[in-house]
Amino acid sequence: MKHVVLLLFLLVICCNNSNKVNKDYADYHSAALKYCKDKGFNDRYYFLLDFSIHSGKNRFFVYDFKKGGITDQNLVTHGSCDVFESNLTKYNTAKFDVKTDSHCSMKGKYKIGRRDSSSWGIKIKYWLEGLEASNKSAVERVVVLHSWEAVANNEIFPDYSPLSWGCPAVSDDFMKKLDGKLKASDKPVLLWIIE
Template identity: 70%
Template sequence: MKTTIALLFLTFICCNNASNTEKSYVDYHQKAKEYCKKNNFNENYYFLIDLSVHSGKNRFYVYDFNQSKMTDKNLVTHGACDHFETNLTKYQSTKFSNRVDSHCSMKGKYKIGKRDYSSWGINVKYWLDGLEESNKNAVERVVVLHSWSKVSDKEIFPGYSPLSWGCPAVSDAFMKKLDEKLKVAEKPVLLWIIE
């Protein structure tokens, strides 16, 4: 009896975990494609970041519109918000704020802008122009897409990725891949941060 209950419990846990890792983003992909077409953005691919996913798991996705599939994924940081407080829960869940100096992440659509020098990672950053009320202060806050050597190139769950001051920071190796794509993009690329 105890063995049967244990097996049922394990089956329940495994099934629930499987469904969490197979989250569907079909609606986001469709809306992103429509947005890119309407606003003269790159119609080949876009970047989706799902900050509801644990920071030790892949949650930065490259979605190819032509192939209708994710072509790459990796870890990405979220903002610390309460960076100066001793609060271990800040690693677990993302808080959002558009306020300057909040050090929080910001949800919404961004236009990936100018390529520039960064003192972090591979020394490349891309300016992010917030396109919604929830992220309109991105440029003023200097929230940019960049790499950071402390971000792993592989999933580290149940461990956590380091915290940023609101920037979506990725591993150096992943940033090199993104940089190769962005350098040759003829139209602005959409980055969409969701929760």
């Protein structure tokens, strides 16, 4: 009996540790700050989305350059990509493809563009302009930052966030925070999707 209890304890520890976010994003933060300064973007903060993290865990990070730390974080969806296949791993982490109608996410740096009305969530979206070959079709694909009622406002791991058609969708409450920040910015804001 002791062996069974010990084995179960070790399994729980291993499983929990494998899903902890223990990443050092220092290189991304440095590169983002340099990019923002060089390109005339907002150099107070940027958004980093790490799609290698399980979709039921926080993986949308607001990084403040002045404070030198993450000031807010929340859940975010990724693209369904193989939505019609019975592949359960598609809910966990993202696949990437730049092709139109792929419904996949796209890696890379984006300029958060024009604020517009949306049929989702709090009815606001921001156009994302892809800045790299890996996301150049963002405007054509209408990959936008928006909220969605189906996205939870707190971590739900081991459950998954719903799948999008490539948009990084967040909870309504989190979108209200982002919208406030974005409306107050006099310069474009950088959003960077990594894996």
